[in-house]
Structure formats: structure tokens, C-alpha cells
Amino acid sequence: MTFLALTAAQAGLLAAITVALIIGLYLLKLRHRRVLISSSILWRRVLDEREWHSLWEKLRRIVSIVIAATIALLIAMSLARPEVESLTGKNERIVIVLDTSPTMNTNTSDGKTRWQHAAERAKSLLDSGGPTTEFRVLDTAEVTSSAFTTDRNEVRKLIDAMAPKSAEPQFPRVDGQLSQVYFISDGVAFHDTPSVVKRISVFEAANNVGITAFEIRSVPSTPLGYEAYLEVQNFGHPTEAGLTLSGPGGQRVNRTVRLATEQTYKEVFDLSQFVGGGIRATAQSKDDAFPMDDVAFAYLPIKRKTRTLLVTKGNRYLETALKLDNYVDLSLTDPANYRESPNLDAYIFDKFAPNVPPARPALIFGTPSASWLKPAEGEIQKPEITSWSENHPIMQYVSVHDVAIERAARIDAGNLTVVAASKQTPLIVVSEKPKWVMLTFNLESSDFPFHIGFPVFIENVLAWFNRDQFALKRSPGVVDVPLANAQIRTIDGKLVSSEQQLGKTIFLANEPGLFAGAQGDTRVHVAVNLANPRFSDINRSVFRTDRTAAREQFWLRRELWFYMLLAAAVLISIEWFTYHRRITL
Amino acid sequence: MNMSTANVTLFDDEFLKKLEYLNIISKRLFAGQLRAERRTRKRGTGLEFADYRAYVAGDDFRHLDWKAYLRLNRLILKLFEEEEDLRIYFFVDSSQSMSYGDPSKLDYARRVCAALSYIGLANLDRVNVISFANGIKSEMPPQRGKGRIFKIFRFLTEITPGGETNARASFKTYCTETRRRGLAVVISDMFDGNGFESALDILRHFRHDIFVIHIASHEEIDPMLRGELQLVDSENNVSREITITPSLLAAYRAEFSKYCEAIESYCGKYQLGYARTVTDFPFEELILKVFRQGRFLK
Incomplete structure (x- = not known):
């Protein structure tokens, strides 16, 4: 017998x-x-008569004292929280790590899922051990992490509230020295676990045909031409799969393919007949146990060129870059002939700015003098770009770290968003409302036009102004949208709850889907697809057999002090x- | 000792008048020294015919039955009962145990003794009152005539409780000193460590007519005791630690009944008078009803 609350000497003294x-x-x-x-x-x-005949009369006093002492001892010793290993098991700590990777959603032959089996195994673990055994539950999505507790009901409720997550799974950090760690998993997402971890397998082989890649991309040879790339793989027995691409205008493309085990089917679909909007790809097959990868989404931009007016006294680099852009319908004028037109989508001002801001977004080079622009407060020689924001849409895929600038104007950015700056002055600033982008240096005084990122930058700016974009590609789980305070809706228009985090909007998408984030005039589409062969290969398990022996169960379900009281x-x-x-x- | 009765009038005048008409019935006839209202076995000059016997020389001719002589031709003498006085001995237990109860058993015994003494005196009987415990504590000389009742009252009030009961020794001492037979009325709680049977045997041996008045208190019949107690015997201070349980109380009550039945059975066996009473039983009713029911008074 050991005591949890007192030392043996203290317990003995208390008893005495x-x-x-x-x-x-x-x-x-x-x-x-x-x-x-x-x-x-x-x-x-x-x-005399009673005592002569009754042994009880003689023993009564002793028995009474023994009963009273026993009652007092039971109460006093219960304070010391005694523990008898043979009755209640020893005081131990058990960590249950539940695999919440997407493959745990795989259906099993009994109609349940691997996750349901895992939850049952976890609960049966709770039934083992003694009343002093402490349990802790963790998941591989870093969402659930309980403290150690002996309250099994609390842990059961926690397990009931858990579910597989679509996030990239990660084995949590656990201390295997001070506690026993049980990992309940199908062994698909985790091939290596710490040696101290005891594995409990819920793996069962199953069939799955899944979409491993789906995206819409431009056709380089055709302006505003798009195509869809679909990749499907069979991870089960040979089977026949039906593939479907459907668009918002009722357009539909069907394929039926025969897939051998591990065979991958790839096809590029011409979307010239599809109108802009959400495109849905599905893969149907018999006995498919993993529905999560049977559907994928993408966004087909609405086909339209950006009508752009370049106002310049002459800038060969700029004109060339814009004329080569297939998505730009370019008009040219000099500053003297500048007139605002309602038929334009965007303006590009080269060392010029009108006195009133245009009704449409504008890209401004240099720091021209205008009341609606920040005035130049001097000039900086050879400013070095020391910081830039890669998250801003206009800076995506644009590297400016080696851009050399001869001179730039010094301005006070004020409430403008600085997306690139030197130590002395902002170099690229952005105004959200009205929407415009200004470079505080002239193209002639820098080598930016010679950089590979320059046309990308121009394209990003014009796209950010008003052009429809491809959907951002995200995996299920916590999805981020690079827009602050954006309103997130499903493609059906249903509002999705979201949160703000470091200038981004984040929301939870456990299933594949197409979402739209809107913030003012800015609209961003997000395609959430599993499209991950690592998850779709639901039979790639290393937990083929359950190596963990059943844990001992004790008939006393509470600590000994309870029974003593x-x-x-x-x-x-x-x-x-x-x-x-x-x-x- | 409960001396509360010392200065208390034991009986009021009205009660004494009621007792005056009561008489003591003796179950046997006793020889007496003086004429009284009792018939004795001795044949004498009384008015009531008793028996015949053959004439012998020296008999009084006046008592010859001449009609019988004419019929039978034999001299037959008529015998008449002679009325004599009766000796009544009141043995009052004044051991320490008699001080128990509320009112105390001794007070109750005093009143019983006083009432019976008065009746005896009123009927011209000789009344002796003896206080005893483990011996004769005090004794009152024979009294006769109603006028001596106050002397008896005084004697009774001066009795104090004390000592252990030893009735056998007490009766033996008294009877060996006083040979004259009579009605021995024993008023006691009958708690005698040596047993009351042997004591009554002494009285029987000396051919006394015996009447036992057994006085008990409610506390003895149905003790209201609970818990862990040290019971102390009032007579010898011997103590005993016990735990009073309902079963123990029931056993005690059964033992008390058995004890009373044993005394009653003994008295019945030897044709002794027996009456049992409790101290809170109304005294007047006891005298007028219980004694009548017990054939003590007529």
C-alpha cells in the first residue's frame, strides 16, 4: 500500500x-x-445469568472499541489517499494521441469510419487503469490538448467533441518518460512515431479513387483562353471511375475511365465553352471509402481584357510591357491630351498626375505633383530596398531585393500602405480608397523594368485594380485570405464565419469547397481542395497490425479513499x- | 433516611374513623391472657357454644347438658368458646433499601403499620411494633387500647432507614425472646440477600399466623434507566457497571415478576397471607379495598 497524499511515516503517525x-x-x-x-x-x-450464557457480553466492549477505531481509521486514512496496486492499479499517466488527419474519415466495412473506431479504442483505454490513472488527450491537428485528469467523463466528452481535421497533421510533443503514450491512428499520415509511443491501429484496407490535382490555368497561346488540369489516381482495387467537370452555366464534361491499382489518370480539359465562375470536378467510383477527395473546385475567371490608358510623354519599357500583356487593351496619350473616360478600367500615369483623382484605379510612376498625392519632400540618392511585403497582391511572385534605384523622392507615407521601402523613404505605396499605386521613383532612374518581376508587377497591379483572378489554392483546415476584414461566403452565397489575423482573414473549411472573400470592391476566390496524394492513398499505412496489448482493468473504479469513506x-x-x-x- | 414524615400527621380523623369499623380477621384462633373480641381454641366462659365432651370429675356442673343425659343416659359437658385478645406483631423493614422510592417504601410501610395498629388497638388486640434490618433495631412493648395509637405513631416516626436486610436473624432473635404466638405482619420490600423464605420459616416455626405485605416502588418494577451505568446497592454500597439495553430491562422486569411470584407462591404454599402494593397506590384504597380483597379485613 502506498499513500498519495502523505508519506508512509506520516500516514503511520496519523493512524497511531x-x-x-x-x-x-x-x-x-x-x-x-x-x-x-x-x-x-x-x-x-x-x-449473572446473561453474562454466563453470552460470550457477546464479554466481547462487547472490545468489539465496540474496534468498530469505533476502524471508523476513525478509515476516515483518517482516506485523507492520505491510500493506493493498493492490486485493487486500483498504480498511479500512472496515460497520454492518448488521436490521429485527426483527413484519412481518418475513411469508411470501414462495418459502416463506421476509422475515426469512430479510434474514438472507441480511446474510450476503452479510459476504462483501463485504476482510479488514480490520469489521462490526457491530444490530437495531431494541434486543436485539442487537454490537461491530465482522472475525470474519465470529462475526457470522454472531449473525445466526443473531437473530429478529423483537414489540416496537415503533426505528431504532438509528448513526454514518454513520465507517461505512457498511446497513438491511435490508421498509420497513413504518420510513418514515424517516437519509439516510446504505443501504437493502436484502426487501419482497414479500402478502395479509393481520388482527385490528386485540379486547377484552371491560362492557355499561353490564346488570350483569355483557359484550361483545366485534372489528375485522378486509384488507390484501391482496379475499378471504373466516372469523372465530371461542371460549370456555373450548366456546362458539363464527363469521362469514364478504367483505372488499375495505383494508376493515375491525367487530362487537360478545354474550358472555352465554360462561362466564368466556379468549376466543380468529381470522381465517382464503386465502394469509394474516402469521399473527401472525390470532389475539387476551381474558379474560372470571367473573360475580359483590362482597358488601360497609359499617360506618358514616352516610356519605351512601359509601353512594351503593356503591349505584350495579353490581358491589357492599351490606349496611349500624352499628359496634355489627358481626358478621363468612363470606358476605361485603369490608368497608368508616367511622371504625371491629373489635378483630380480619376474615377478608376491608377498606377503612378514618379512623384508627380497633385493635390491628392503625397508631395515630394526631397530626394534620396541610391535608396536601397530594405523591406517589402510579399503578402500584398501586387507583390506576389515579385522579387525586388536586387532592384537598383538611382534616386527616389522622399515622401511621408501617412496612412498609405507601404509595400516596399528603403530606410529613408517609401518606394512603393498603395492607397486602398481611392485605389491607386505609386512608385516614388522613375522607371528611367532604376533597373526595375529589366527585372523579370516587372511585367508580373504590372500584371499584379492591373489585376488588383479590377481584374478577375484565379482562385487562391488552399488545403482544407484553417484557410487564410490575404484581405483584411473580408467577408467570406461560399460559392452559394452563404456567409462563413471568419476571424481577422495579422491583416488577413481566416476561416475554417473542413471540406473541399469554393469560397469568395470580398472587401469593398476587392474580391478574391479561394479553392479549398484536398488534392493531396499523401492523404488520398488511404492504404499506405504502416500500422497494419495492432501491436498493443490490452491494458489491465481493475474492478475498483474510484480511488480507495472513496470506498474507505x-x-x-x-x-x-x-x-x-x-x-x-x-x-x- | 427520609425524615419528612416525622412531623407529619400520618392519618386524619376522618380516615381513623373509617378504620375503626374494620376488624382484623385471624385465620387461626390464639390463646390470650385477657378477654377480648377474639375466639380462641381455649374453651371457657364465653356465650357461644363450641363443642361437647364427656364429663370428668371436677367439671363445672353448670355446663352439664341435662337434655342429653335424659336421652343418652350419659353425662355430657357443654363447652363454650372463650373470647380472648389477639397479639399482633408488626415487623417493619427499616433497612436502607426501604428509603427508596417516592414516596419512600418506609413511609408507606409506616402508614400501613399505623393503620393496622389502630384497627388492632380498636379491637382490643395487643399490638407490638418491631423495626428490623440486619437485626432488631427497635421494639415497642405491647400496646392495648385505642389511646395508645399516638404512642405507636411516635414510635413509627422515629424509625430511621439503614443497614442491610437480614430478616431471618431478626425474626429468630425476636421469636426466641418472645414465645407468645400471634399474627405476624411483615411489612417489607422483601429484598433480603439471604432469602425471605428462611426468615418466614422462622415465624412459621414459632407457629405465628403470618401476613406478608410486600411493598415495591415503581422504580423497582419498571426502572427508567438508560445507557452506561454504575448501579450502587443502597444497602451494602456494592456497585456494578452495566449497559442498560432494552433486552436487559426486559430481563430485569421478568426477574422482578419471577421474584414476586416466588414470594406469592411460597405464601400460598404455606397458607400465609400475602398482599403486594406499590408506593404510589392510594393508601386509603389499599386499606379499604386491597386488604378486603386479600381477606385481611372484613
Whole structure:
């Protein structure tokens, strides 16, 4: 027997004091009240007769003291939280790590999922061990991480609230030295686990035909021409799969393909007949156990060129870059002939700015003098770009770290967004409302036009102004949209709850889907697809067999102190009953 | 000792008048020294015919039955009962145990003794009152005539409880000193460590007519005791620690009944008068009803 709350010496001392106290009190209690009677003749006869025949009369006092001492000892010792390993098991800590990777959603032959089996195994683990065994539950999505507790019901509720996540799974950090770690998984996402981890497998082989890649891309040879790339792989027995691409205008493309085991089918679909909007790809096959990868989404941009007016006295680099851009319908004018037109989508001002801001977004080179622009406060020679924001849409895929600038104007950015800057001055600033982008240096005084990122930058800026974009590609789980305070809706228009985080909007998407984030005039589409062969290969498990032996179960489900107090209560009841009937003293 | 009765009038005048008409019935006839209202076995000069016997020389001719002589031709003498006085001995237990109860058994015994003494005196009987415990504690000389009742009252009030009961020794001492037979009324709680049977045997041996008045208190019949107690015997201070349980109380009550039945059975066996009472039983009713039911008074 060990004690959880006291040392053995302290527990022994407590027991000794308790017994001594009880015996002392009992002796005090047994001091009889003196009563004078006329004659003891009859009492003597009665007592002699009873005591002669009754052994109980002789033992009564001893039994009473023993009962009282036992009650006191049970109560006192319960404070020390005793533990008998053979009755209640030893005090141990068990960490249950539940695999919440997407493959745990795989259906099994009994109609359940691997996750449901895992939850059942976890709960059966809770039934093992003794009442002092502490449990902790973790998942591989870093969402659930409980503290150690002996409250099994609490842990059960926690397990019931858990579900597979679509996020990239990661084995949590656990201390295998001080606790036993059980990992319940199908073994698909995790091939290596720490050696101290005991694995419990819920793997069962299953069929799956899944979409491993789906995207819409431009056709380089055709302006505003798009095509869809679909890749499907069979991870089960040879089967026939039906592939479907469907668009918002009712357009539909069907394929039926025969896939051998591990065979991959790839096809590029011409989307010239599709109107812009969400495109849905599905893969149907018999006995498919993993529905999550049977559907994928993409966004087909609405086909339209950006009508752009370049206002310049002459800039060969800029004109060439814009004329080569297939998505730009370019018009040219010099500053003297500048007129605002409602038929334009964007303006590009080269060392010029009108006195009033245009109604459409504008890209401005240099720091021209205009009331709606920040005035130049001097000039900086050879500014070095020291910081830039890669997250801003206009800077995506644009590298400016080696751009050399001869001179740039010094401005006070104020409330403008600085996306590139030197230590002395902002170099690229962005105004959200009205929407415009300004470079504080002239193209002639830098080598930016010679950089590979320059046309990308121009394309990004014009696209950010008003052009429809491809959907951002994200995996299921926590999805981020590079827009602050954006409103997220599904493709059906249903509002999705979202949160703000570091200038981004994040939301949770556990299933594949197409989402739209809108912030003012800016609209971004997000295609959430599993499209990951690592997850779709649901039979790639290393947990083929369950190597973990069943844990011992103990018939006492609570700590020993509970039963001691219960026994004390029962003894008190018996003592109360017998005392009032003078059976005991 | 409960001396509360010392200065208390034991009986009021109305009660004494009621007792005056009561008489003591003796179950046997006793020889007496003076004429009284009792018939004795001795044949004498009384008015009531008793028996015949053959004439012998020296008999009084006045008592010859001449009609019988004419019929039978034999001299037959008529015998008449002679009325004599009766000796009544009141043995009052004044051991320490008699001080128990509320009112105390001794007070109750005093009143019983006083009432019976008065009746005896009123009927011209000789009344002796003896206080005993483990011996004769005090004794009152024979009294006769109603006028001596106050002397008896005084004697009774001066009795104090104390000592252990030893009735056998007490009766033996008294009877060996006083040979004259009579009605021995024993008023006691009958708690005698040596047993009351042997004591009554002494009285029987000396051919006394015996009447036992057994006085008990409610505390003895149905003790209201609970818990862990040290019972102390009031007579010898011997103590005993016990735990009073309902079963123990029941056993005691059964033992008490058995004890009373044993005394009653003994008295019945030897045709002794026996009456049992409790101290809170109304005294007047006891005298007028219980004694009548017990054939003590007529």
C-alpha cells in the first residue's frame, strides 16, 4: 500500500494518533454514571445469568472499541489517499494521441469510419487503469490538448467533441518518460512515431479513387483562353471511375475511365465553352471509402481584357510591357491630351498626375505633383530596398531585393500602405480608397523594368485594380485570405464565419469547397481542395497490425479513499443502529 | 433516611374513623391472657357454644347438658368458646433499601403499620411494633387500647432507614425472646440477600399466623434507566457497571415478576397471607379495598 497524499511515516503517525484518540475518548465515554438502587439482588441475578450464557457480553466492549477505531481509521486514512496496486492499479499517466488527419474519415466495412473506431479504442483505454490513472488527450491537428485528469467523463466528452481535421497533421510533443503514450491512428499520415509511443491501429484496407490535382490555368497561346488540369489516381482495387467537370452555366464534361491499382489518370480539359465562375470536378467510383477527395473546385475567371490608358510623354519599357500583356487593351496619350473616360478600367500615369483623382484605379510612376498625392519632400540618392511585403497582391511572385534605384523622392507615407521601402523613404505605396499605386521613383532612374518581376508587377497591379483572378489554392483546415476584414461566403452565397489575423482573414473549411472573400470592391476566390496524394492513398499505412496489448482493468473504479469513506459511513450506520439498541457500547 | 414524615400527621380523623369499623380477621384462633373480641381454641366462659365432651370429675356442673343425659343416659359437658385478645406483631423493614422510592417504601410501610395498629388497638388486640434490618433495631412493648395509637405513631416516626436486610436473624432473635404466638405482619420490600423464605420459616416455626405485605416502588418494577451505568446497592454500597439495553430491562422486569411470584407462591404454599402494593397506590384504597380483597379485613 502506498499513500498519495502523505508519506508512509506520516500516514503511520496519523493512524497511531487516531487510534489513541479514539481509545482515549472511548474510555472517557465508558465512565459510567453512578445510580443508586434499592437493592442489587435482582440485577445481580439478571446479569449473572446473561453474562454466563453470552460470550457477546464479554466481547462487547472490545468489539465496540474496534468498530469505533476502524471508523476513525478509515476516515483518517482516506485523507492520505491510500493506493493498493492490486485493487486500483498504480498511479500512472496515460497520454492518448488521436490521429485527426483527413484519412481518418475513411469508411470501414462495418459502416463506421476509422475515426469512430479510434474514438472507441480511446474510450476503452479510459476504462483501463485504476482510479488514480490520469489521462490526457491530444490530437495531431494541434486543436485539442487537454490537461491530465482522472475525470474519465470529462475526457470522454472531449473525445466526443473531437473530429478529423483537414489540416496537415503533426505528431504532438509528448513526454514518454513520465507517461505512457498511446497513438491511435490508421498509420497513413504518420510513418514515424517516437519509439516510446504505443501504437493502436484502426487501419482497414479500402478502395479509393481520388482527385490528386485540379486547377484552371491560362492557355499561353490564346488570350483569355483557359484550361483545366485534372489528375485522378486509384488507390484501391482496379475499378471504373466516372469523372465530371461542371460549370456555373450548366456546362458539363464527363469521362469514364478504367483505372488499375495505383494508376493515375491525367487530362487537360478545354474550358472555352465554360462561362466564368466556379468549376466543380468529381470522381465517382464503386465502394469509394474516402469521399473527401472525390470532389475539387476551381474558379474560372470571367473573360475580359483590362482597358488601360497609359499617360506618358514616352516610356519605351512601359509601353512594351503593356503591349505584350495579353490581358491589357492599351490606349496611349500624352499628359496634355489627358481626358478621363468612363470606358476605361485603369490608368497608368508616367511622371504625371491629373489635378483630380480619376474615377478608376491608377498606377503612378514618379512623384508627380497633385493635390491628392503625397508631395515630394526631397530626394534620396541610391535608396536601397530594405523591406517589402510579399503578402500584398501586387507583390506576389515579385522579387525586388536586387532592384537598383538611382534616386527616389522622399515622401511621408501617412496612412498609405507601404509595400516596399528603403530606410529613408517609401518606394512603393498603395492607397486602398481611392485605389491607386505609386512608385516614388522613375522607371528611367532604376533597373526595375529589366527585372523579370516587372511585367508580373504590372500584371499584379492591373489585376488588383479590377481584374478577375484565379482562385487562391488552399488545403482544407484553417484557410487564410490575404484581405483584411473580408467577408467570406461560399460559392452559394452563404456567409462563413471568419476571424481577422495579422491583416488577413481566416476561416475554417473542413471540406473541399469554393469560397469568395470580398472587401469593398476587392474580391478574391479561394479553392479549398484536398488534392493531396499523401492523404488520398488511404492504404499506405504502416500500422497494419495492432501491436498493443490490452491494458489491465481493475474492478475498483474510484480511488480507495472513496470506498474507505463509504465503508466508514456503513459502519457508522451499523454502529448507530446497534448503539441505540445497546448491542454495542 | 427520609425524615419528612416525622412531623407529619400520618392519618386524619376522618380516615381513623373509617378504620375503626374494620376488624382484623385471624385465620387461626390464639390463646390470650385477657378477654377480648377474639375466639380462641381455649374453651371457657364465653356465650357461644363450641363443642361437647364427656364429663370428668371436677367439671363445672353448670355446663352439664341435662337434655342429653335424659336421652343418652350419659353425662355430657357443654363447652363454650372463650373470647380472648389477639397479639399482633408488626415487623417493619427499616433497612436502607426501604428509603427508596417516592414516596419512600418506609413511609408507606409506616402508614400501613399505623393503620393496622389502630384497627388492632380498636379491637382490643395487643399490638407490638418491631423495626428490623440486619437485626432488631427497635421494639415497642405491647400496646392495648385505642389511646395508645399516638404512642405507636411516635414510635413509627422515629424509625430511621439503614443497614442491610437480614430478616431471618431478626425474626429468630425476636421469636426466641418472645414465645407468645400471634399474627405476624411483615411489612417489607422483601429484598433480603439471604432469602425471605428462611426468615418466614422462622415465624412459621414459632407457629405465628403470618401476613406478608410486600411493598415495591415503581422504580423497582419498571426502572427508567438508560445507557452506561454504575448501579450502587443502597444497602451494602456494592456497585456494578452495566449497559442498560432494552433486552436487559426486559430481563430485569421478568426477574422482578419471577421474584414476586416466588414470594406469592411460597405464601400460598404455606397458607400465609400475602398482599403486594406499590408506593404510589392510594393508601386509603389499599386499606379499604386491597386488604378486603386479600381477606385481611372484613
